[in-house]
Amino acid sequence: MSRQYVIRRILLMIPSIFGISVVLFTVLALAPGDPFSELAANPAIPPEVAAALRAKFGLDDPVWTRYYHWLIAMLHGDWGFSFASRINVETLILQRLPTTLVVIGAAQLLAIVVALPVGVLAGTRPYSIFDQIANTLAFVGFSLPTFFTGLLLILVFSVQLDWLPMVYRTDISGAGWQWYWEQFKQSIMPIAVLGLFQGASLVRYVRSAVLDVVRLDYVTTARSKGIGERSVIARHIVRTALIPVVTLVALQMPVIFGGALVTEQIFRVPGIGSLLISAMLSNDTPVVMAVTFVLSCLVVFFNFIADILYGWLDPRISYR
Amino acid sequence: MAGSTPASLTAERPAGAGAAVAAAPRKQARFSPGREAWRRFRKHRLAMMSTVILAIILAAVLLGPLVWQVPINEIDFAAKLQGPSWTHPLGTDDLGQDVLARLLYGGRISLAVGLAAMMVACVVGVLIGAIAGMSRGYVEAVLMWLADLFLSLPQLPLLLLIIYLFRDSLKSVFGPEGGVFIMVVAVIGGLRWMQVARLVRAQILSIREKEFIEAARALGASPVRQVVRHILPNALGPVIVAGTIDVAAAIIAESTLSFLGLGFPPDIPTWGRVLFDAKDTIDIAPHWALFSGAAIFLTVLTINFIGDGLRDALDPRRVL
Numbered sequence: 001m002s003r004q005y006v007i008r009r010i011l012l013m014i015p016s017i018f019g020i021s022v023v024l025f026t027v028l029a030l031a032p033g034d035p036f037s038e039l040a041a042n043p044a045i046p047p048e049v050a051a052a053l054r055a056k057f058g059l060d061d062p063v064w065t066r067y068y069h070w071l072i073a074m075l076h077g078d079w080g081f082s083f084a085s086r087i088n089v090e091t092l093i094l095q096r097l098p099t100t101l102v103v104i105g106a107a108q109l110l111a112i113v114v115a116l117p118v119g120v121l122a123g124t125r126p127y128s129i130f131d132q133i134a135n136t137l138a139f140v141g142f143s144l145p146t147f148f149t150g151l152l153l154i155l156v157f158s159v160q161l162d163w164l165p166m167v168y169r170t171d172i173s174g175a176g177w178q179w180y181w182e183q184f185k186q187s188i189m190p191i192a193v194l195g196l197f198q199g200a201s202l203v204r205y206v207r208s209a210v211l212d213v214v215r216l217d218y219v220t221t222a223r224s225k226g227i228g229e230r231s232v233i234a235r236h237i238v239r240t241a242l243i244p245v246v247t248l249v250a251l252q253m254p255v256i257f258g259g260a261l262v263t264e265q266i267f268r269v270p271g272i273g274s275l276l277i278s279a280m281l282s283n284d285t286p287v288v289m290a291v292t293f294v295l296s297c298l299v300v301f302f303n304f305i306a307d308i309l310y311g312w313l314d315p316r317i318s319y320r
Numbered sequence: 321m322a323g324s325t326p327a328s329l330t331a332e333r334p335a336g337a338g339a340a341v342a343a344a345p346r347k348q349a350r351f352s353p354g355r356e357a358w359r360r361f362r363k364h365r366l367a368m369m370s371t372v373i374l375a376i377i378l379a380a381v382l383l384g385p386l387v388w389q390v391p392i393n394e395i396d397f398a399a400k401l402q403g404p405s406w407t408h409p410l411g412t413d414d415l416g417q418d419v420l421a422r423l424l425y426g427g428r429i430s431l432a433v434g435l436a437a438m439m440v441a442c443v444v445g446v447l448i449g450a451i452a453g454m455s456r457g458y459v460e461a462v463l464m465w466l467a468d469l470f471l472s473l474p475q476l477p478l479l480l481l482i483i484y485l486f487r488d489s490l491k492s493v494f495g496p497e498g499g500v501f502i503m504v505v506a507v508i509g510g511l512r513w514m515q516v517a518r519l520v521r522a523q524i525l526s527i528r529e530k531e532f533i534e535a536a537r538a539l540g541a542s543p544v545r546q547v548v549r550h551i552l553p554n555a556l557g558p559v560i561v562a563g564t565i566d567v568a569a570a571i572i573a574e575s576t577l578s579f580l581g582l583g584f585p586p587d588i589p590t591w592g593r594v595l596f597d598a599k600d601t602i603d604i605a606p607h608w609a610l611f612s613g614a615a616i617f618l619t620v621l622t623i624n625f626i627g628d629g630l631r632d633a634l635d636p637r638r639v640l
Contacts, residue, residue, distance in 0.1 A: 019465075020469070027482055143621035143624050145613075155610075159606075257476070261480075280480060296473060298474075
């Protein structure tokens with residue numbers, strides 16, 4: 001993989017982020033609500049002060065100027081001030097972001113760990129009993145909405161069996177192993193809900209990718225050289241089949257963030273998704289805008305990583 | 321026998337008697353693409369089962385409120401949070417309202433949202449895909465870049481953002497029910513057209529070079545006529561499949577919005593909204609959440625299976 005390829009991919013991120021920022025700002029500019037309605041509705045602030053503030057923040061400028069100022073401020077890391085929690089938006093988001101990334105990362109890992117072996121087994125034995133069962137379960141898995149799975153798990157493991165805590169707590173007492181154990185116990189359900197939902201659609205992708213590869217000539221060649229079946233699957237089939245799967249995982253990224261939003265809301269995980277919902281319910285526009293922008297940037301970033309991985313897995317891509 | 325020559329066979333068909341005459345039309349009908357697709361669809365056992373179950377759900381939702389004439393908003397505190405019984409087959413909610421009546425009524429809205437959003441996505445997708453496919457050069461490049469950009473937007477956060485910003489003004493124009501319905505349909509549909517657009521474009525790119533299109537062009541058919549009369553009917557299969565799956569996705573999206581408390585108002589019991597109301601009492605009245613969640617799950621699962629069956633029937637070469 002050449003350095004040129006990486007640089008080209010980095011440069012390609014710029015128009016994407018630019019496009020997303022235009023979409024977001026258009027939505028905000030078209031919206032009928034006034035971001036300063038909080039101030040206007042506040043009887044303690046005289047109208048002249050409100051008007052002066054509007055002029056100061058450039059709300060009466062033309063759209064292009066406003067967009068330019070907004071973009072510059074976002075790029076500088078100056079994301080405004082939360083109406084509801086009275087602290088800077090960037091501080092708020094930085095507090096919440098690690099939790100979300102941990103949950104999403106662990107869920108994605110779980111999805112891959114479950115889906116890869118199941119998908120490969122189903123793909124190498126197409127239309128067998130195992131394949132049919134796996135396929136049916138995969139359909140059930142991605143037809144179950146995350147919010148319903150979450151409630152079902154709470155009903156079984158928290159209410160009926162009382163094994164796992166119902167909501168995610170940040171103020172766990174105890175130190176050392178005790179703390180890690182509690183943390184692990186309360187993370188199981190959110191990660192399982194998200195991971196199994198992702199895994200279900202991943203199984204089908206892996207299966208079809210394997211099916212595409214299995215009949216190719218080089219696999220037959222490998223077999224005829226006397227390489228064991230296991231080694232053929234692991235070294236020859238899976239390695240090639242993974243290439244399209246990587247892209248599909250990246251394309252699923254927006255869906256994963258959506259799922260994380262719901263999961264965080266059900267289990268009260270203090271992540272960026274629950275921040276978005278609570279900001280919406282309390283009309284906290286700067287936080288809403290910033291969180292949406294951050295989520296979009298994360299999606300673009302993960303697409304970039306997928307592109308890099310793709311170039312690494314399939315060297316032909318780099319020279320195109 | 322008179323019916324042995326093909327010409328007289330078609331002429332005699334209405335009065336046709338004898339084995340040769342009866343067998344010949346059946347053999348001919350086998351070549352009709354619709355019949356052929358139906359034959360393949362019937363082979364998909366799960367899809368056939370799903371069709372029956374979905375038909376039952378549809379019939380229940382459409383005709384059920386005529387049979388089960390319990391009002392959806394009859395409050396009866398004496399009977400609150402009761403489990404299933406003869407007077408309330410699916411139990412009651414926290415205000416003593418009949419869950420069955422609410423689910424039957426809400427199902428109409430959930431299904432209507434799914435279908436309408438699918439229509440929006442298909443119309444926008446076919447339009448953009450057709451324009452991109454027929455025009456070469458920068459129009460195509462820009463449209464496909466737009467589709468890629470929309471694909472990398474985090475759908476759920478953006479959906480929430482738009483609803484958050486536009487809800488109040490639409491409510492004042494179209495009323496609380498109509499406003500939310502129009503917005504939810506437009507936004508869900510407007511964020512799901514990319515898949516259809518890419519499919520249509522890919523189909524057009526391959527079909528427009530075929531001889532019969534060349535013939536149409538040589539006979540002086542305008543580009544619009546080429547697309548509408550000659551290309552689109554041949555590109556319909558994948559679009560129908562994608563549309564079917566879009567219905568399921570739209571139903572999930574609407575339920576997610578309602579579940580997050582940002583969809584329909586509380587007096588419109590869509591399935592997601594009922595689940596949202598039920599989640600806080602899941603420990604004492606699990607039936608309430610279970611029945612509404614099961615309704616969403618069953619509908620989405622059957623639609624997904626039907627989509628899979630349609631894919632086998634209309635697009636037999638694809639593996640996934």
